[in-house]
Amino acid sequence: MSAVEDVVTESPAVEAVPKRAMTLGYGTSLVVLAALIIIPLLVKNFIIFQMTMLLIYGLAVLALNILTGGSGQFSLGQSAFYAVGAYTSAILMEHAGMNYALTLPIAGIICFAFGFLFGQPALRLSGVYLALATFALATAMPQLLKLGYFEYWTGGVQGLVVTKPDAPFGLPMGQDMWLYYFTLVVTIAIYIASVNLLRSRSGRAFMAIRDNEIAASAMGVDVALYKTLAFGVSAGITGVAGGLGAIAVQFVAPDGYTITLAISLFLGMVVGGVGWLPGSIVGSAFIIFVPNIAEGISKGLSGAVFGVLLFLVIFLVPHGARQVAIIAQQLVAKLKKN
Amino acid sequence: MLSTLRIAAASAAVIAFAATSTAAFAQKKYDTGATDAEIKIGNIMPYSGPASAYGVIGKTEEAYFKMINDQGGINGRKVTFITYDDAYSPPKAVEQVRKLVESDEVLAVFNPLGTPSNTAIQKYLNAKKIPQLFVATGATKWNDPKNFPWTIGWQPSYQSEAQIYAKWLMKEKPGAKVAILYQNDDFGKDYLKGTKDGFGAKAASSIIMEESYEVSEPSIDGHIVKIKAANPDVLLIYATPKFAAQTIKKTAELGWKPLQIVTNVSISVGSVMQPAGFENAQGLLSAAYAKDGTDPQWAGDPGMKKWAAFVDKYMPGADKTDNGVVYGYGAAQTLAKVLEMCGNDLTRANLMKQAASLKDFTPDTLLPGVKINTSATDFAPIAQLQMQRFKGQKWELFGEIISGDVPSE
Numbered sequence: 001m002s003a004v005e006d007v008v009t010e011s012p013a014v015e016a017v018p019k020r021a022m023t024l025g026y027g028t029s030l031v032v033l034a035a036l037i038i039i040p041l042l043v044k045n046f047i048i049f050q051m052t053m054l055l056i057y058g059l060a061v062l063a064l065n066i067l068t069g070g071s072g073q074f075s076l077g078q079s080a081f082y083a084v085g086a087y088t089s090a091i092l093m094e095h096a097g098m099n100y101a102l103t104l105p106i107a108g109i110i111c112f113a114f115g116f117l118f119g120q121p122a123l124r125l126s127g128v129y130l131a132l133a134t135f136a137l138a139t140a141m142p143q144l145l146k147l148g149y150f151e152y153w154t155g156g157v158q159g160l161v162v163t164k165p166d167a168p169f170g171l172p173m174g175q176d177m178w179l180y181y182f183t184l185v186v187t188i189a190i191y192i193a194s195v196n197l198l199r200s201r202s203g204r205a206f207m208a209i210r211d212n213e214i215a216a217s218a219m220g221v222d223v224a225l226y227k228t229l230a231f232g233v234s235a236g237i238t239g240v241a242g243g244l245g246a247i248a249v250q251f252v253a254p255d256g257y258t259i260t261l262a263i264s265l266f267l268g269m270v271v272g273g274v275g276w277l278p279g280s281i282v283g284s285a286f287i288i289f290v291p292n293i294a295e296g297i298s299k300g301l302s303g304a305v306f307g308v309l310l311f312l313v314i315f316l317v318p319h320g321a322r323q324v325a326i327i328a329q330q331l332v333a334k335l336k337k338n
Numbered sequence: 339m340l341s342t343l344r345i346a347a348a349s350a351a352v353i354a355f356a357a358t359s360t361a362a363f364a365q366k367k368y369d370t371g372a373t374d375a376e377i378k379i380g381n382i383m384p385y386s387g388p389a390s391a392y393g394v395i396g397k398t399e400e401a402y403f404k405m406i407n408d409q410g411g412i413n414g415r416k417v418t419f420i421t422y423d424d425a426y427s428p429p430k431a432v433e434q435v436r437k438l439v440e441s442d443e444v445l446a447v448f449n450p451l452g453t454p455s456n457t458a459i460q461k462y463l464n465a466k467k468i469p470q471l472f473v474a475t476g477a478t479k480w481n482d483p484k485n486f487p488w489t490i491g492w493q494p495s496y497q498s499e500a501q502i503y504a505k506w507l508m509k510e511k512p513g514a515k516v517a518i519l520y521q522n523d524d525f526g527k528d529y530l531k532g533t534k535d536g537f538g539a540k541a542a543s544s545i546i547m548e549e550s551y552e553v554s555e556p557s558i559d560g561h562i563v564k565i566k567a568a569n570p571d572v573l574l575i576y577a578t579p580k581f582a583a584q585t586i587k588k589t590a591e592l593g594w595k596p597l598q599i600v601t602n603v604s605i606s607v608g609s610v611m612q613p614a615g616f617e618n619a620q621g622l623l624s625a626a627y628a629k630d631g632t633d634p635q636w637a638g639d640p641g642m643k644k645w646a647a648f649v650d651k652y653m654p655g656a657d658k659t660d661n662g663v664v665y666g667y668g669a670a671q672t673l674a675k676v677l678e679m680c681g682n683d684l685t686r687a688n689l690m691k692q693a694a695s696l697k698d699f700t701p702d703t704l705l706p707g708v709k710i711n712t713s714a715t716d717f718a719p720i721a722q723l724q725m726q727r728f729k730g731q732k733w734e735l736f737g738e739i740i741s742g743d744v745p746s747e
Contacts (some may be wrong), residue, residue, distance in 0.1 A: 046440035050433060143552065146522060157524040158477075159428070159454060161461055249429045251458040255523070256428040260387065288433075295385070295423045300397075302423055303386045 024278045032278075036184055045176045049248065050288065052180045055187045056245045058284035061268040062194060062277060063237035069275025070198055071230035072210030074127065077118075077134030078265045080141040081111045081235040083257035085242025087145065090160045090252045091153050100165045100247050104186065107243035108236045115235020119228030138262040142254040159253025162246055183244050190237055194277060197233070206230055271313055273322025282321035286313075365682070371445030372684035377677060378418045379403075380438030382450045382459075387425035388553065392451050394656070395474060396421045398666025399449060401652040402674075412677045415684075420444060424455055431455035432462065439468055446471050446689055449492070449669050453477045453524045456489075464488045469690050471676070472669055472719065476603075477528055481718040483694070488686075490693050490717045492669055494602070494627055496525060497532030498742030500576070502625055502723055503599050504536025507544075507572060511597065517547040517570035519561060519585060521577055526550065529576035529601060546570055551581065562588040575600040583614040590618035599623045602723070607732065608632035608659020616731050625723040625740075626733065627708050628668060632659045633732045641702030668703040672710060672719065675699055707739045 024032070036055075040048045064078050088107040092098040118137065125133050145154050154160065167178035197203050205226045208216035217223045246252045264287045272283025294305035317323045371378040383396030403417040411417060420442050424431040431450070438444045446469035450456055453475045463470045464486050472492035473480050476499070480491035507514060518533060520526035530548065534541040547568045551558045558581050565573065566589070573596045575585050582604035589598065600622055604610045607630050611619045629636045636642040645667055649656055656663055677684075679692040696719060699710040710719045722741050726733040 044440050046436040049436055053429065053433065139554070143522070157522075157527050158479075159457060161457065245429065249432050249458060250461055251428050251432070251454075253428055253454040253457065255426065255454045256458075258388075258427075260425075260427070291386075291423070291425070299385055299421075299423065300393075 032281075033188070040177055040180050045174060048176045048180050052176070052183050052248050053245070054281065054284050054288055055180075055183045056241050056248060057265070057268065057287060058281040059187055059190060059241035059244070060238050060265050061272060061283045061287075062191065062280035063234045063241065064265055064269045065272070065275065065277055065280055066194055066198070066206075066237070067230050067234035068269060069277075070203065070210065071206040071227060073122070073227065073230060074131040075134040075231075075234070076131050076259070076262050076266060077137035078234075078238050079257045079259060079262035080134075080137045081115055081238040082242035082245065082261060082265075083141050083145065083252075083254075084114055085111050085239030086246035086252045086257065087154060087160075087242075088239065089243030090162050090246045093162055093247075094160055095153065101182070104240050104243045108240040111239025111242070112232045112236030114239075116228050116232035118235070119231030122231065123224055123227055135259065135262075138259045142258055145254040145257075155253075157254060159251055159256075162250045162252065164247065164250050179248055183248070186240065186244065190240065191277065194237070198277075202226065202229065267310070271310075271320045273320035273325075276320070276322035276325075278325075279321040367683045367685050367688070369445060369685045369687075370443045372415070374415070376416045376418050377412065377684060378420065378442065378444040379673070380435070380442060380444035380447045381419065381421040382424040382431055382434045382438070382447070382455065383421055384426035384451060384455075385423040387427065389426040389452060392474075392662055393423075394660050394662035395449070395451060395666040395669070398653065398656075398663050399670040402648070402667055402670035405648055405652050406674055412674060413681060417674075417677070424450075424452075426452055426455065428454045428458035431458050435459045435462065439463075439466065445469075445684065445686065448472060448673050449474045449666075451475065456480070460486060460489055467686060469686055469693065471689075471693055472672060474665075474669065477524060481716070483715060483717045488690060490690075490712070490719070492672065492719050493665075494720050494723055494742060495532075495718065496528035496601075497535065498721065499602055499625055499723060500529045500532025500574075501536035502725070502740050502742050503574060503623075504533050506725060507599075508537065508540065511572065514544065514571040514597070515546045515569075516544050516572045516574060517549065517565045517568060517596075518545060518574045519549050519551070519558070519565060519577060520574075521581065522550040522552050525578070525603070526576050529574075533574060551577070553578070558584055559588050562592065566592055566594050570596060572597045572599070574598075575604070577601065577604060579604045579606060579610050583610045586610070586614035586618050586622065590615065597621075597623070602626055605726075605733065606630060606632065606659060606661045608657075609661070611728060611731075612659075619728045622728040623725065624728075624733070625725050626735070627705055627720050627723050628661075628664055628703050629705060630733065631661070631664050635732050641704075644702050664703045668701040671701040671703075672696075672699065675701075705735070705739075 040051060060078060060082055064075060067073050067075055085107040088110050089103040092103040092106060093100055122130055122133055146157050164175050165179065166175055167173045171178065205221045208219060208221055209223055209226055213223055268283030268287045271286040272279025290309055291302065291306055294309060295302040297305045381396055381399065383393050384390055385393040385396065400419050400421055403419040406412060407416045420438060422434040422437065424434050435447055438447060447463060448471045450459065451474040456473045456475055460470060467488055470489040472490060474492065476493050476496040478495040478497045480489055507516065518530060520530050537544050547565060547570060549561050549565055551561050562585060575582050575598060577585060582600050586598065602625055605624045605626060629639065629642055645664065648667065649658055649663060676689065676693045680688055694712045694714050694717065696710050696712045705724055708720065708722045712719050722739050724735050724739050725737045726735045
């Protein structure tokens with residue numbers, strides 16, 4: 001929590017996240033990108049699937065990062081936006097027979113609208129109160145999806161099974177690999193757009209609000225508009241991630257989008273480093289792989305082992321992956337000097 | 339001339355050999371996951387998360403195959419049982435099952451738990467032609483050999499059980515006003531549908547109230563008070579153990595005595611009736627297919643003695659009142675039987691064929707008279723139940739063994 005509190009409560013957040021530190025340098029970016037492109041060619045389908053999920057959760061964490069790290073607002077309700085995105089894609093694909101790629105922008109737009117509207121009442125709340133309001137959204141969502149009125153569309157408690165797309169144009173690759181590269185392209189596009197958003201006038205407005213709301217409004221920033229806008233953008237990206245998740249998992253059900261998911265995403269953000277966008281992927285790796293490691297150590301106590309590992313991370317590197325990256329950078333700089 | 343004769347003789351011998359070898363000297367045949375020395379079986383269970391109470395089923399199965407291996411394995415092969423945590427989350431279930439299939443290379447996935455998790459992996463496993471054996475859920479849709487020939491159920495379906503209650507009520511208590519308390523998820527809704535189907539045309543006039551609760555609610559006392567106000571004659575309790583115990587207790591506290599029927603999921607003497615209070619549970623009705631580990635009437639039963647010996651030796655410290663231990667034992671025993679029937683032909687196709695050829699098989703833990711039967715068109719192994727009434731500190735069975743197969747839609 002400490003990292004979040006730092007960003008959200010410390011008033012002069014000069015140290016917090018300078019703009020450039022929000023991204024990686026060009027060299028590092030290219031290395032990461034090359035790794036993401038080449039690795040799937042060498043591994044089994046199951047690992048490609050895991051990497052796809054890594055990107056998808058990475059996107060969802062990124063979305064939360066824009067909201068919390070960028071505009072300083074809390075959300076424990078990301079699972080609700082994720083669910084709306086997933087169901088939008090699934091319903092459009094299965095009931096309307098729409099192409100999977102086309103469902104994603106629609107999922108994004110619907111979630112943007114949903115997030116923007118939810119941002120209106122949320123304006124009056126801040127800090128823990130906002131967290132609680134979004135928490136309510138996350139707990140309500142699985143029940144709403146079960147409602148009898150929507151059952152024809154949502155499949156009710158039984159959920160909906162989604163057909164996995166084949167590679168187009170007769171490309172010689174499996175469904176998993178195609179979906180991975182598709183997800184990768186979407187992720188990179190959203191990542192670049194997010195970085196540019198935070199570097200733009202709107203991004204500066206977000207950060208001004210995060211650092212000091214009163215000062216921001218004195219400078220002429222429309223606080224209400226930008227706060228709800230941040231909610232909308234965050235929800236929209238989460239929705240796209242949810243849609244991709246539905247296609248990758250081939251199934252949506254209310255029980256897949258409980259508060260646990262929202263907390264996982266929150267966890268991923270903290271572990272990755274609040275406000276540091278590349279950390280989203282690290283955070284996503286943490287929420288996917290660390291439970292498996294914990295299970296490998298002890299099946300009966302997997303939850304407890306996970307807790308210990310999480311505690312160690314928070315205790316040793318409270319700023320998450322960002323801190324590790326900074327330390328690594330300093331080491332490299334030192335080595336260069338010598 | 340001589341050479342043609344030789345060829346004829348040789349070919350005759352070859353043909354004769356080929357004919358006998360398929361019959362008598364069956365060749366050893368294997369798919370991925372089976373060898374001369376081992377059979378790899380995969381499983382997913384919610385060891386963490388909201389349904390972690392069911393994790394004991396996976397642990398029981400793991401212990402059961404340890405016992406089998408200690409006794410020399412199945413047809414000389416050891417069973418390697420690999421079980422992973424899916425936290426009752428469909429995305430995690432897909433990830434873990436793909437790990438089992440593509441990384442651990444198991445022969446089959448056995449007894450994965452939960453309707454959402456099983457739905458999530460069904461398409462994948464069927465596309466890859468990997469058996470999804472004896473799934474641990476009571477949904478009706480697992481009995482669908484035409485569309486999903488690689489998926490087979492195990493326990494009686496919730497809908498068929500609910501139909502049995504409805505039919506019993508129509509016969510024994512015609513005209514009774516019925517209220518239903520159900521859990522708002524796939525489990526509860528299946529019971530609701532089964533009850534309505536069972537009542538048929540009389541559903542609208544018989545069922546005067548449907549009240550649902552969420553698993554996340556701490557107590558359901560409020561719902562009981564609400565139901566009592568409608569004053570039904572019969573209360574159907576389609577709730578998981580904790581809530582069933584609360585319901586039985588609360589109705590007694592209110593001094594209200596409707597005829598109560600509780601789902602088979604919540605009939606444990608140790609974890610439902612005792613906490614609810616034996617005096618409050620008198621006269622309660624339900625239906626069963628398995629023996630209860632805590633019911634004294636089975637103390638001398640040879641099957642349950644074997645079960646108790648297994649628990650003492652391989653799961654020391656396990657809670658014998660937990661129904662999951664009985665369940666896991668019965669399911670694992672069914673798999674062991676099927677693997678034994680496979681003989682040396684451990685291909686996935688044969689495994690599925692054998693799983694669909696069980697004839698009157700009775701695991702140690704099933705009620706006397708309840709038998710497992712499957713066929714190429716019947717993928718619902720256990721389809722029989724018997725009505726029972728709670729008296730004193732145990733269940734008393736009554737009536738006939740009722741078969742309640744519900745065809746899948």
